[in-house]
Amino acid sequence: MAETGRQKKLRGITFDFDATFYNYPRMVGRLIHRFGPHVKLISDLTKERAKLRKEGHIENFRERQTEVMAKRWKKTPEWTRNHIDKVVYDGFNSAFDKIKPLKNAFNMLDMVVANDIPICVISDYPPDDKMKKMGFMKYPWVAIINGEDIGLLKPDPTGLNMAMEKMGTVPSETLHVGDSLRYDIQGAKNAGMMNAWLKWWWKRNKYDIQPDYTFKNFDQLMGILEKEFGLKRL
Numbered sequence: 081m082a083e084t085g086r087q088k089k090l091r092g093i094t095f096d097f098d099a100t101f102y103n104y105p106r107m108v109g110r111l112i113h114r115f116g117p118h119v120k121l122i123s124d125l126t127k128e129r130a131k132l133r134k135e136g137h138i139e140n141f142r143e144r145q146t147e148v149m150a151k152r153w154k155k156t157p158e159w160t161r162n163h164i165d166k167v168v169y170d171g172f173n174s175a176f177d178k179i180k181p182l183k184n185a186f187n188m189l190d191m192v193v194a195n196d197i198p199i200c201v202i203s204d205y206p207p208d209d210k211m212k213k214m215g216f217m218k219y220p221w222v223a224i225i226n227g228e229d230i231g232l233l234k235p236d237p238t239g240l241n242m243a244m245e246k247m248g249t250v251p252s253e254t255l256h257v258g259d260s261l262r263y264d265i266q267g268a269k270n271a272g273m274m275n276a277w278l279k280w281w282w283k284r285n286k287y288d289i290q291p292d293y294t295f296k297n298f299d300q301l302m303g304i305l306e307k308e309f310g311l312k313r314l
Contacts, residue, residue, distance in 0.1 A: 088274070089311040092222075092249035093192060093202045094240055097207040100278055102214065104259075118167045122150055125168065129204075129233065133263075137238075138231040169206070176213040178265030184298035187314075189219050191302055195311045197223045200243035202256075204263065205235045222247050234263040237271035244271070255309075257301065261289045264265050276301060 095101070128148045139143040140145045144221070150160040155213075192199060199219065201207055204227040211217050223246040227233040236269070244254050251272035257279040258264025266289050268275035277291035278301075293308070295301045 087310040088275075088308055089253045090197060090255060090305070090311070091253040092200070092244065092247040092255075094202050094243045094254065094256045094273075096234075096256075096260070096264045097201050097203040097211065097216075098205055099259045099280075100210075100257065101181050101183060101185050101216065102263075104280075107179050121163070121167055125149065125164065128152060133233045133236070136183040138234075141228040141231050147265060151201070173206075173209045173213075176210045179210075179214060181214055181216070182298060184302070186215070188302050189216075191305065191311060191314055194314055197311070198247040198249070200225065200247060202234070202239040202243055203227065221223045234258075234267035235259070235269055235270055240271040240273060242265060244273075254273075259283075261285060261287050261291070265289050265291045265311060 099103070105290075121275075128145065130147065132138065132141070132148065135144075139224060143260045146157050146161045146164070149164065150157045153160060155163075189199070199221055200223045201211070201221060202225045206226050206228065208224060208226075223243050225242055226238075227239055229237055232238045234240075240256060244251065247254070252274070255274045255276060256264060256268035256271070257276045257278065258268075259280060261277060261283075265275045265277050266287075269289070274292050276293040279294050279296055281296070293301075293304050295304060302313060306313055
């Protein structure tokens with residue numbers, strides 16, 4: 081827990097994983113030879129998942145995703161499932177042993193853990209294998225929550241609420257960190273949480289969504305944690 085003078089209370093932090101803890105453009109550039117032929121697949125999947133976010137709870141998310149993608153592509157469910165698994169779930173994950181975390185990502189987590197702040201990951205895609213390959217499993221995550229498993233993607237607040245329940249924190253004293261305004265920051269707002277937006281250089285705020293904090297790298301986030309919440313740097 082952190083609380084000093086007029087600084088805000090911080091009892092827990094939740095993190096998005098994809099494109100928050102690693103350089104997404106660099107990853108795409110490095111893998112373009114492998115995934116270049118599948119640009120349409122990734123684009124179509126992104127569009128359909130945006131629709132699925134609005135459906136509410138989905139009992140079997142992966143099967144529902146297969147259903148809508150098969151309809152879009154006019155393919156059989158079996159072909160569609162195998163194709164998505166090969167390119168997205170197995171294909172992307174297989175490359176993460178060569179992807180490095182963003183600079184100071186581990187320093188920031190070391191700082192948070194040393195200040196006795198519990199941490200969770202809430203991701204819309206399965207994060208476990210990627211986290212293991214990149215070295216993130218060395219940290220004491222209270223929970224690693226995959227939106228597909230619970231049938232609800234951000235900005236639905238269910239995953240964030242589950243994380244806070246596991247950490248024993250309340251929204252007003254919990255910070256969510258992520259790179260997406262529409263999904264991470266809006267999701268945090270839907271849950272009543274504080275929020276911090278990782279603003280990549282090419283991103284612009286095209287939405288009526290105002291983050292509580294904005295940072296461009298993890299050194300800046302450490303500065304926010306120090307100044308606003310009283311965490312001590314190592």
